[in-house]
Amino acid sequence: MSFPARRLRRLRRTPAMRRLVAETRLSVDDLVAPLFVRQGIAEPVPIASMPGVVQHTRESLRKEVRALADLGVPGVILFGVPDPATKDDEGSQAWAADGIAQVALRDVRDEVGDQMVVMADLCLDEYTAHGHCGLLTPAGEVDNDATLDRYARVAVAQAQAGADVVAPSGMMDGQVAAIRRALDGAGHHPTAILAYAAKYASAYYGPFRDAVDVRIAGGGDRAAYQQDFRNAREALAEVALDVDEGADMVMVKPAVAYLDVIAAVRARFDVPVAAYHVSGEYSMIKAAAERGWVDATAVAIEQLTAVKRAGADLILTYFASELAHAL
Ligand code: PBG
Secondary structure: OHHHHHHHHHOOOOOOOOOOHOOOOOHHHHHEEEEEEOOOOOEEEEEEOOOOOOEHHHHHHHHHHHHHHHHHOOEEEEEEEHHHHHOEOOHHHOOOOOOOOHHHHHHHHHHHHHHHHHEEEOOOOOOOOOOOOOOOOOOOOOOHHHHHHHHHHHHHHHHOOOOOOEEEOOOOOOHHHHHHHHHHHOOOOHHHHHHHHEEEEEEEHHHHHHHHHOHHHHHOOOOOEEEEOOHHHHHHHHHHHHHHOOEEEEEEEEHHHHHHHHHHHHHHHOEEEEEEOOOOHHHHHHHHOOOOOOOOHHHHHHHHHHHHHOOEEEEEOOOHHHHHOOO
């Protein structure tokens, strides 16, 4: 036999050959580790629905970030978990100079300097008593425009505390423009914006709500501001708006169920595209592995390679540390 199939098989014969001709290479350089830091705890608190992930103390956060830097992971994204007693209707701890995220950003910046890109998730839901990503109208709906001014304050507070990148995740219209204007107005021209541009209202965020202790009041959801998972063209419209408003990078979230969206965004736009492999994607792999049904690391590498193959330039993943060891 000497037809094209032979050629394909020849290129698969040994591990070295497969390595040489691989079209997609997942590397530690692609990874951003999401980390949770909780106010007022003495020891790290394991998150039951995310095996291997914890709510950090300030001290354990420093150690974890140091370890990630030493492994060569280029980025982290911080989520603050405030003392529940400090939550209010506006989420004012989100922009307080001594709010947990700002305090932790200073710690991390002090620990790693410019060795890592330090990102801050920018939202209000961890800080509001009602658990929504924005302020509410008297009727209980999210008030898009009133929320923008609060996001602007959070962005400036995070930049002041040392964030290289702020990452608005609330899906308010006009958030990127409002944040860019506020950052520039306060002299933070170098601070970049990673917009959660195509963020779907997703059932895959379940374990994250445990990680940040967020319950939406009255059993509500975010379907009125996050995207509908039936829509892909709409994602391109969302990304176009954010790029126009000044987003330096854009994100698609979740990742594996939205590979088509990642590919479409990659094809249409020239800014770096991030994908967020979210809590539910992580926990499903971990849960199956605990039952001995799959090899967690192998599945993680296969999924994240698919995310990269679809076109993502950077991947936010709770597997960052594990994969930095494995790769
Ligand atoms: C909102 C936010 C969420 C996630 C990141 N930022 C949750 C939500 O929109 O309800 C989810 C991350 C994950 O599931 O890993 N601040």
